[in-house]
Amino acid sequence: MNMRCWMGLLALAPFLLTGAPLVERDFSAAVREGELPAGVARIELAGGGACLELGAKAPGFDLATVPVEPETKYRLTLRARVLDDFTVEQNDRAHIEAVMRRGRWESGYLVRFDDPAASDGRKPSGGGGFFLTREWHDYVHVFRVPAGVRQATIRLEPRKHVTQVARLAIEADEEGGTINNNPDFRYGELNYCGWQPQRDGRLYRLPDGSCVFRSGYGGSSPAFPLQAGRNYRMSGRGEGGHLNISYSDENGRPIASRFLLRPTPAGETVELVPPEGTVAGRVTLYGVLLREFTVRPVK
Numbered sequence: 001m002n003m004r005c006w007m008g009l010l011a012l013a014p015f016l017l018t019g020a021p022l023v024e025r026d027f028s029a030a031v032r033e034g035e036l037p038a039g040v041a042r043i044e045l046a047g048g049g050a051c052l053e054l055g056a057k058a059p060g061f062d063l064a065t066v067p068v069e070p071e072t073k074y075r076l077t078l079r080a081r082v083l084d085d086f087t088v089e090q091n092d093r094a095h096i097e098a099v100m101r102r103g104r105w106e107s108g109y110l111v112r113f114d115d116p117a118a119s120d121g122r123k124p125s126g127g128g129g130f131f132l133t134r135e136w137h138d139y140v141h142v143f144r145v146p147a148g149v150r151q152a153t154i155r156l157e158p159r160k161h162v163t164q165v166a167r168l169a170i171e172a173d174e175e176g177g178t179i180n181n182n183p184d185f186r187y188g189e190l191n192y193c194g195w196q197p198q199r200d201g202r203l204y205r206l207p208d209g210s211c212v213f214r215s216g217y218g219g220s221s222p223a224f225p226l227q228a229g230r231n232y233r234m235s236g237r238g239e240g241g242h243l244n245i246s247y248s249d250e251n252g253r254p255i256a257s258r259f260l261l262r263p264t265p266a267g268e269t270v271e272l273v274p275p276e277g278t279v280a281g282r283v284t285l286y287g288v289l290l291r292e293f294t295v296r297p298v299k
Contacts, residue, residue: 022074023066023170027052037061043164051166054107054158065114065153066170068145071225073174073181076141076154079167080131082107086161087134088190094132095190099202103130107161111143114151126152127194127222131163140187142173142194144225177296179232180224184292185211194222212238215285223248224295228278231298233271236263241287247278263288271298 027050031042039058044050054061068074084107088094098106111126126143145152154170156163175183182193189203189211197203201216213219226232226247236243246257255277261268274281283293 022068022172023064023168025064025168026050027166027168045166049166051164054156054163054165056158056160056162058158061156061158063109063154063156063165064168064170065151067150068152069172070145070147070149072172073142073144074152074170075173076109076111076143077167077169078109078131078139078154078165079136080139080163080165081133081136082131083134083162083164086132088132089134096200096202098130098132099192099197100199102196103128105159106130106132107158107163108156109139109141110155110157111141112153112155113146113149114153115146115149123153124149129190129192131161132190136166137190138167140191140193142175142181142187144181179226179295179297180293181222183294185213196220210291213285213288213290215240215288215290217241217286219285219288221283221285221293223280223282226274226278226281226295228274228276231271231273233269233296233298234260235267235269235292235294236261236290237265237267237292238263238288238290239265240289241285243283243285243288243293245272245281245283247274248280248282249277250279252280257284263290263293265291267292 027042039055040061041053042050043053086094108128108130110128112123113126115124124146127141129139129141131139182195185203189205195213197214197219198216201214201219203211203213205211242262243260244257245260247255249255256275260283261270
């Protein structure tokens with residue numbers, strides 16, 4: 001089935017610079033027969049409203065294809081749940097095992113970019129996440145659109161788990177002007193936005209409601225854009241080991257890496273200028289309990 005024919009179901013709202021969502025949909029509208037592929041159905045909920053349900057045998061499903069602006073940061077929210085026993089409510093190890101597997105076995109979602117410059121027809125990835133709760137939960141993913149890309153597709157991957165999605169929203173969000181994504185883990189312990197721990201590392205929610213990132217030895221941040229020769233201010237707040245930064249070129253090849261900082265509870269800040277050829281950076285963390293990491297241009 002051509003999912004672009006199904007886009008009318010999403011009632012795509014025009015993007016407004018005032019912060020109105022680019023897309024917002026709760027699936028309450030009825031679906032005409034034949035508009036959803038085999039294994040996907042609209043389900044009425046007992047408490048009111050409706051959702052889309054992907055059966056255990058359903059293949060990957062393109063939920064929405066939307067227009068986006070190049071070099072802009074967006075926040076995707078999916079209210080979802082999994083009708084399965086391997087969830088955080090039923091299994092104490094579900095979270096840590098899902099993180100260690102990078103969510104490859106869990107029901108989840110991906111952001112894919114339609115890049116007109118990709119001669120091989122492949123869709124570059126904007127990352128994604130997993131669904132790991134039996135109760136409804138707002139799963140959040142922040143992604144930055146590459147230069148030249150003006151369309152993104154949100155794809156669901158149930159991976160043999162019955163999955164329900166009740167709401168979809170996409171909106172521009174600069175996260176307080178930070179270049180990097182999810183700088184203070186504000187979206188909760190199940191929403192990594194590209195941060196990857198090692199060994200038994202993961203996100204943890206503290207009693208005050210904030211979250212910290214336990215990196216393990218060799219955990220990493222998502223990549224963030226940098227410009228060679230420009231001055232940046234990078235700050236880290238936490239405790240434990242240290243952070244290194246690595247630079248890469250337009251083809252993803254490494255250019256150089258260096259020690260960055262040792263985070264403290266009060267915060268440590270470094271200013272630096274990326275070397276020639278740099279288009280992106282990434283930090284690697286060694287034994288760090290990180291509360292916040294921000295990258296900002298120095299004006």
